Amino acid sequence: MAEAGAKYGWYGDDFTGATDTLGALAQAGQRAMLFLGVPSPEHLATAGPLDAIGIAGAARSMSPEAMADELSPVGRFFAGQGIRVLHYKCCSTFDSAPHIGSIGAAVRILRAHFPNPIVPVVGGQPNIRRYCLFGTLYAAAGIGGEVHRIDRHPTMSVHPVTPMHEADLRRHLAAQGLEGMASIPYPAYAQSEAALDALMAGFAQEKRRSVLLDIAEEAHLAPAGRLIWNEARKMPLVAVGGSSVAQALTAHWRSGDAAVPAAAPQPLPPADGPVFILVGSLSPVTRRQIECADGFARLFADARLLIGDPDYAQHLLTGVAAALTNGDHVLVSTAPAPPGSASPADAPRVAAASAAFLAGLMRAAPVRRFGIAGGDTSSLAVRALGLWGLSYLTTPAPGVAICRAHSDDPVLDGMELMLKGGQMGPDDLFTRLIGGSA
DSSP states (O other): OOOTTOOEEEEESSHHHHHHHHHHHHHTTOOEEEESSSOOHHHHHHHOSOSEEEEEOOGGGSOHHHHHHHHHHHHHHHHHTTOSEEEEEOOTTOOOBTTBSOHHHHHHHHTTTOOOSOEEEEEOBGGGTEEEETTEEEEESSTTOOEEEGGGOTTGGGOSSSOOOOOBHHHHHHTTTOTTOEEEOGGGGGSOHHHHHHHHHHHHHTTOOEEEEEOOSGGGHHHHHHHHHHHHHHSOEEEEESTHHHHHHHHHHHHSTTOOOOOOOOOOOOOSSOEEEEEOOOOHHHHHHHHTOTTEEEEEOOHHHHHHOHHHHHHHHHHHHHHHHTTOEEEEEOOSOOTTSOOGGGHHHHHHHHHHHHHHHHHHSOOSEEEEESHHHHHHHHHHHTOOEEEEEEEEETTEEEEEEEOSSTTTTTOEEEEEOTTOSOTTHHHHTTOTTO
């Protein structure tokens, strides 16, 4: 059982983002474990004393009705653990819609278990070049790329499932049921703590149930974290945002009486054997990473055949397993799709088929280190492996974590796993996974 001191819980609406929050907490000196579902008492006991407990999910791809089935047990679990802050970890780009991955629906479901009327929403995450100024969200296009208003971002504005057509997060989230959102713009952080506290108290008196906190630079994290923690100490609450929620709280904790030392970054040692990477992301960032994956045999799987031809899938699996057994690093990608392959509407089926492929491959040629790129692919693939938890190992690039897998199966236990969202990482990220001087 996690010790009573665990004060922070997070639910990741996809697996890749959930591991980024795990990394943010661990780097800040917090004892954190990410579970791949509501954990059993036995797995909690195995994890040992924890400061932060996470659950990786897939609500980002769900309807509000499915989200209720997914999130209600999560809310009950965290409330039973005595968590003060339940962080609904959405993507830092906030891509979501009323009909799928609704952040508003998630808040309504989780607040049944966390009754604080104030719901802080943290916009911006500077370490991955996401910025929120006067409620308007901006994001860089890849590592070192130009920063765009999110509704003009070359990728997020044309996202195949949840395109971002509104940059004002207050308007974007109002369409999902979070109407009347108050806002603390970033210049307000220059005020005294008493003035900020009075501002929050005024919102509560006005019954403004959600409050958007700008984050335009790293210095804004600690004051935002102090405001969130002050509210949580009064009554447990739900907070929303990217990993900047964890960054804000830990920045505040480190600056106060509960200061904890930051963990020193650990270099990634060379892989003990071949490395496998499964790519299901369509983003231009990931496409460049495939092109720069030096040291890998690169194979492009026909998505149409992967979901419709068992013989094709088995032939691919046999060939990849043979290459891995021979000691070769292998990358298999279902994207970019070749002409005539599956359409975007087939994305869930492709992700499910990719997950089944990975599960079969790990039985045929288990590797000790592998990576998965793509949110839906990551979520389904990790679930298909039957792992129960992930703990943090290191960070090869901002927004990307490498984790240790925990499983009741000794073949899978201890594997090193990187989960990567489509927009995350530099061009040579996949080569970095080999480790050492590669």
